[in-house]
Amino acid sequence: MFEKDIATPSRTKALLNQYGFSFKKSLGQNFLIDVNIIHKIIDASGIDENTGVIEVGPGMGSLTQQLAKHAKRVLAFEIDQRLIPVLDETLSPYDNVTVINQDILKADVANEIETHLQGCDKIMVVANLPYYITTPILLTLLEQNLPIDGYVVMMQKEVGERLNAQVGTKAYGSLSIVTQYYTETSTVMTVPKTVFMPPPNVDSIVVKLMKRPHPLVEVDDTASFFKMTKGAFAQRRKTILNNYQNLFVDGKVHKQEIHVWLEQAGIDPKRRGEALSIQEYARLYDELKNLSHLKF
């Protein structure tokens, strides 16, 4: 069976005309019109006929179509109701796709996986993400402890560089720590603006995040660990001593106590948040538990 590719300028334009569809910038609608890029994304994701795929924002189905050809099942969440009839048409040749008309941030993803991706050996998220909510989407999915093995996702280049950043670099921050805590990150490719309709204002990158068998460091409460790491970056130019002093807002904690905490963990209080490795943050977190009066 030969199905016409959706990811071409002519097919996309024809669908836009047929449905009288106009792009909503507020929903991050930049559709892919280059099937070669899609093939590279699929190659990088390593999906096969036993893989279940979750897609965020199928748009008109350009990526979904190719995913459907390679994967066992595809579960796609699309917020824009206007796209549902378009997807009904474009994906009609594929009986292994389920489109859910819902905001991914409000969806019960665990339940949908259970319902639609049963029997898949592996589950990957593969998507050209809506850029305005890249970070909330990734954090929501990562922090829910879902049975997802990895992510191959397109996003704004700047955000991708933050996910992937090494300690000591400008891009390294609380987002790098959360993603690297859960996953091993790598860059697949940078992507030119010309492969989208309409072209976005920013450069794009495809990033691969593979879930680690065990998180990078051991902490008992991830929410409070991430709150602590985030606190170190509240004002990037400040030392961790100053940032943490502002974080313990109850007014009862003195600079001296924070000094003691940092020194006991073997961390020079004059260092900045971006200079500390995730292992060093884990040490700080362990030490914090010995100082019961210091609480976030």
Ligand code: SAM
């Ligand atoms: N996958 C298509 C492609 O590559 O051509 C479209 C990608 S476009 C960058 C992002 C898509 O995400 C749009 O279809 C948009 O309507 C959808 N979207 C935006 N916010 C969403 C949300 N919160 N939940 C689900 N889908 C969303």
